[in-house]
Amino acid sequence: MRLRVATRGSALARWQADHVVALLHKADPGIEAQAVIVETSGDRRRDVPIWELGGKGVFVKEVQAAVLDGRADLAVHSAKDLPSSTPDGLVIGAVPERADVRDALVGARLDDLPQGALVATGSLRRRAQLAHLRPDLRFEGLRGNMDTRLDRVGRDGVAAVVVAAAALDRLGWGDRIDERLDVAAMLPQVGQGALAVECRTDDDARCALGRIEHAPARRAVDAERGFLAELGGDCSLPAAAHATLAGDSLRVRGLLATTDGATVLRHELSGPASAAAALGRSVARHLLDEQGGARLLGRG
Numbered sequence: 001m002r003l004r005v006a007t008r009g010s011a012l013a014r015w016q017a018d019h020v021v022a023l024l025h026k027a028d029p030g031i032e033a034q035a036v037i038v039e040t041s042g043d044r045r046r047d048v049p050i051w052e053l054g055g056k057g058v059f060v061k062e063v064q065a066a067v068l069d070g071r072a073d074l075a076v077h078s079a080k081d082l083p084s085s086t087p088d089g090l091v092i093g094a095v096p097e098r099a100d101v102r103d104a105l106v107g108a109r110l111d112d113l114p115q116g117a118l119v120a121t122g123s124l125r126r127r128a129q130l131a132h133l134r135p136d137l138r139f140e141g142l143r144g145n146m147d148t149r150l151d152r153v154g155r156d157g158v159a160a161v162v163v164a165a166a167a168l169d170r171l172g173w174g175d176r177i178d179e180r181l182d183v184a185a186m187l188p189q190v191g192q193g194a195l196a197v198e199c200r201t202d203d204d205a206r207c208a209l210g211r212i213e214h215a216p217a218r219r220a221v222d223a224e225r226g227f228l229a230e231l232g233g234d235c236s237l238p239a240a241a242h243a244t245l246a247g248d249s250l251r252v253r254g255l256l257a258t259t260d261g262a263t264v265l266r267h268e269l270s271g272p273a274s275a276a277a278a279l280g281r282s283v284a285r286h287l288l289d290e291q292g293g294a295r296l297l298g299r300g
Contacts, residue, residue: 064198074205099193120142190240231287
């Protein structure tokens with residue numbers, strides 16, 4: 001079987017696509033793959049914060065379109081980049097085994113940052129949680145590929161940058177991490193550390209993808225995406241969720257915060273893994289209805 005794999009052109013995106021291809025080839029040595037490089041709106045507008053470009057979807061829409069219009073058979077994404085709803089005609093055919101979900105500080109450990117230190121991050125979620133932990137910190141934006149981001153450390157007063165630990169591990173740069181932030185203090189983005197592989201709903205590639213599915217990772221990602229969907233698909237406020245599986249029980253932790261970190265709402269639930277998406281939705285609904293999250297979002 002020959003498969004065309006749509007991916008962004010960055011080094012990290014290519015690594016992710018190559019990793020999926022290697023997993024497929026291991027499962028079936030008869031599978032051959034060819035990369036289809038797609039430039040996204042997020043890649044073209046590196047001078048604009050992600051949330052100003054429209055948030056989730058800016059790195060995936062054009063890649064998804066390549067599958068929908070037949071230029072490619074598969075699309076490989078960082079699961080954290082996906083909106084909570086999948087376009088008609090596509091399905092997430094596989095979530096392979098998940099990598100480290102944690103955020104990473106490069107430049108200094110959190111406790112070692114001096115009073116009023118400047119931290120660069122392109123994520124409102126990271127900014128809000130760091131501001132809650134350290135109200136003295138100052139923040140500025142962060143865009144570009146990973147080497148460009150890391151190059152900001154020590155430039156123009158930037159004491160540290162915050163990126164996904166999994167991204168650095170995949171690029172072989174894990175030794176540059178000063179601190180992997182515990183999820184109890186810094187809840188990850190929905191889908192962080194996971195890959196999501198999409199295909200057309202009626203395509204034979206869907207059967208091939210079933211061979212690289214990792215059930216625990218899929219349950220966790222389904223729960224986290226359920227959380228995001230209940231908030232409204234692409235919540236305008238910092239939001240985070242993390243799900244972990246223990247036997248047949250799934251624990252889902254969710255967070256909703258104001259952008260300045262002054263208010264941080266948290267809730268968690270455990271339940272059957274078979275109800276992953278519903279558990280995630282329940283956590284979000286509790287934050288919205290019982291803890292005032294709806295008011296934060298201007299819905300009540």
